Amino acid sequence: MKKYIVKRLGLALISLLLLSITIFLLMRITGDPAVLLAEPGASAADLDAIRQQFGLDRPLWTQYVSFLTHLLRGDFGQSFYYRTDVFELYLSRLPASLLLASAAMAFSLLVGIPTGIIAAVRVNQWWDSGGKIFALLGLSMPSFWVGLLMILFFSVYLGWLPSSGSGTVFHLVMPAISLGWLFAAVHMRLTRSSMLDVLGSEYVKLARLKGLPEALVISKHAFKNALIPVLTLAGINLVIMVNVAVVVETVFAWPGVGRLLYEGIAFRDFPVVQATVLLGGVMIVVVNLLVDILYAVIDPRIRYEG
Amino acid sequence: MSGPLLDVRHLSTHYVSARGTRVTRAVDDVSLVLDVGGTLGIVGESGSGKTTLALTLLRLLPPAARIVSGEIxxxxxxxxxxxxxxxxxxxxxxxxxxxQDPMMSLNPLFTVGDQVAEPIRVHEGASRGSAWNRATELLKSVRIAAPETRVREYPHQLSGGMRQRIVGAIAISCEPRILIADEPTTSLDLTIQAQYLKLLRDLQRDHNLALIFITHNLGIVAKMCDQVAVMYAGRLVEAGPVRQIYNAPAHPYTQALLESIPRVGDNRKRLTAIDGQPPDPAAPPPGCAFHPRCPKVMDRCRSEAPPEFRVADAQTSRCWLSDPTTR
Structure with a gap:
């Protein structure tokens, strides 16, 4: 088990290294940050001075090596735009992102799991077809569009919910639903197929042969088994939510890391983008390990393998 | 109570495809009788409808199946x-x-005790504690060593033979009148098989169980059963007391099945097999379903399905050769 974890960590480090190279190079393709940082109509000398200040005049590979050596010391660099430590900037935005992702996850599970179970239990009936339509809508309607529709309906027409910003529960509702919408559909589909698998298993057959009421067969014997893959996916999705909330956070002006990434790209704030993307990568790696541990907690077959 | 424990009359179960265009007669006009404490073997090839028959008796069929007619x-x-x-x-x-598959019959996420105690709690309303004690006793009665420890373990911690005996313990937990065993030994190796069959017989005697034994193994039927019913393409082609049928099989299919059992000291170089394949249950041949493979086929067999003829006392056969008017 230990050997397995060490091996997994090694592989994770290699992918993070590749990710750092990719994001480092891609950012530099977007253009020259000095142009955005200088006053309009600044002279070529001024621009050179700015480039020199941020070390952008050095060859690419020196810049990368310097970035990497600072990174190994835990230093993500200074933001070009905010002139503060990037990691501190990131940490200041993270709670808002986690709050949004948690709310979106709660929404997606509360909607996805029950509808998935009903669709599996009433397979090929009215409920199942309804669920399929819902899943199709969930997968095909982009989150920003859902967000804009909700703003139009609930903020502009009805005036029930604030269209942007943060601070109260009401501010959280629409961003959470637009971010959770797609995931509700994903979780519903997985719950349905996982439940169908389990319902066809021998132990569910035996549970019925024992004469258990159907409600108990489903809630006890089928549900817990069907939940394992859904929880795995949900754990990974929580981290993905933090990292794909860019569009939703921008639409609703939600002050999370997604918005920070958006600003970073818009201002060509290289350190901000590099840090946001890399930290997102680290989170995904960590959550994958955590999910494996959670698996072992639910499933005694893994727990006892030692 | 007078009369048999179980009396099945003209039972038919069909599988209907989603559009209703394909109808498979998995169980077709089956009648059988089981006495208190009796043992009935149901024999047939894969797909002959044995399992569907068993599930029909419990009315626990997949959604595509319909019980079309009959009384149980x-x-x-x-x-x-x-x-x-x-x-x-x-x-x-x-x-x-x-x-059929005891290895997969236990839920991996619950302890053995929980799963054995479950029917006791549901059917008899027993408390958690008393059901748990009963579960421990049941494990002892199916000869599991250290039942107090095993009862707290999970299925994956037990061997295949042990799991099979636990499935047996679940089956007898509420003192049933009938135990249906659907090929319970196919996934076990031979020595464990013998032990398990002995266990089933002991349980039957101790609890005065009637046993329905579904198998494709005629040797097991000879050892375990007093009555046998041979199924072919959803129909009972021959039924009666085991000894009578093994000594004087009336139906050519039963004869062929008996001939294909390898025997110790047999001098024949090759095993006898039945030619051809079992029919597609969705499109059985006209007349007698066995006629394409039957060595004694007659013209009449190709067009007309034989009814059930009484061959001897308590022995029936669905074969024109058994027709008393032509014999």
Whole structure:
């Protein structure tokens, strides 16, 4: 088990290294940050001075090596735009992102799991077809569009919910639903197929042969088994939510890391983008390990393998 | 109570495809009788409808299956007329069943004790503690060593033979009248198989169980059963007392099955096999379903399905050769 974890960590480090190279190079393709940082109509000398200040005049590979050596010391660099430590900037935005992702996850599970179970239990009936339509809508309607529709309906027409910003529960509702919408559909589909698998298993057959009421067969014997893959996916999705909330956070002006990434790209704030993307990568790696541990907690077959 | 424990009359179960265009007669006009404490073997090739017949008796069929006709008298009352709730209270309590694959029959996420105690709690309303004690005793009665420890373990911690015996313990937990065992030994190796068969026989004697033994193994039937019913393409082609049928099989299919059993000291170089394949259950041949493979086929067999003829006392055969008017 230990050997397995060490091996997994090694592989994770290699992918993070590749990710750092990719994001480092891609950012530099977007253009020259000095142009955005200088006053309009600044002279070529001024621009050179700015480039020199941020070390952008050095060859690419020196810049990368310097970035990497600072990174190994835990230093993500200074933001070009905010002139503060990037990691501190990131940490200041993270709670808002986690709050949004948690709310979106709660929404997606509360909607996805029950509808998935009903669709599996009433397979090929009215409920199942309804669920399929819902899943199709969930997968095909982009989150920003859902967000804009909700703003139009609930903020502009009805005036029930604030269209942007943060601070109260009401501010959280629409961003959470637009971010959770797609995931509700994903979780519903997985719950349905996982439940169908389990319902066809021998132990569910035996549970019925024992004469258990159907409600108990489903809630006890089928549900817990069907939940394992859904929880795995949900754990990974929580981290993905933090990292794909860019569009939703921008639409609703939600002050999370997604918005920070958006600003970073818009201002060509290289350190901000590099840090946001890399930290997102680290989170995904960590959550994958955590999910494996959670698996072992639910499933005694893994727990006892030692 | 007078009369047999189980009396099945003209039972038919069909599988209907989603559009209703394909109808498979998995169980076709089957009648059989089981006495208190009796043992009935149901023999047939894969796909002959044995398992569907067993599940029909418990009315626990997949959604595509329909019980088209027939009556199932259990202790004098027709199970077909019972409500879903009533039939559920019979399942596991009055009629229990052991499934084909014991290795997969236990839920991996619950302890053995929980799963053995479950029917006791549901059917008898026993408390958690007393059901747990009963579960421990049941493990002892199926000869599991250290039942107090095993009862707290999970299925994956046990061997295949042990799991199979636990499935047996679940089946007898509520003292059922009938135990249906659907090929319970196919996944076990031979020595464990013998032990398990002995266990089933002991349980039968101790609890005065009636046993329905579904198998494709005629040797097991000879050892375990007093009555045998041979199924082919959804129909019972021959039925009667085991000794009578093994000595004087009336149906050519039964004869062929008996001839294909390898025997010790047999001098023939090759095993005898039945030529051809079992028919597609969705499109059985006209007339007698066995006629394309039958060595004694006659013209009449190709067009007309034979009814059930009484060959001898308590022995029936669905073959024109058994027709008393032509014999």
């Amino acid at each position: 008298f259990f202790e004098g009352a027709d199970l077909m007329k019972k409500s879903d709730g009533e039939i559920r209270r019979i399942r596991g309590k009055r009629i229990a069943m052991i499934l």
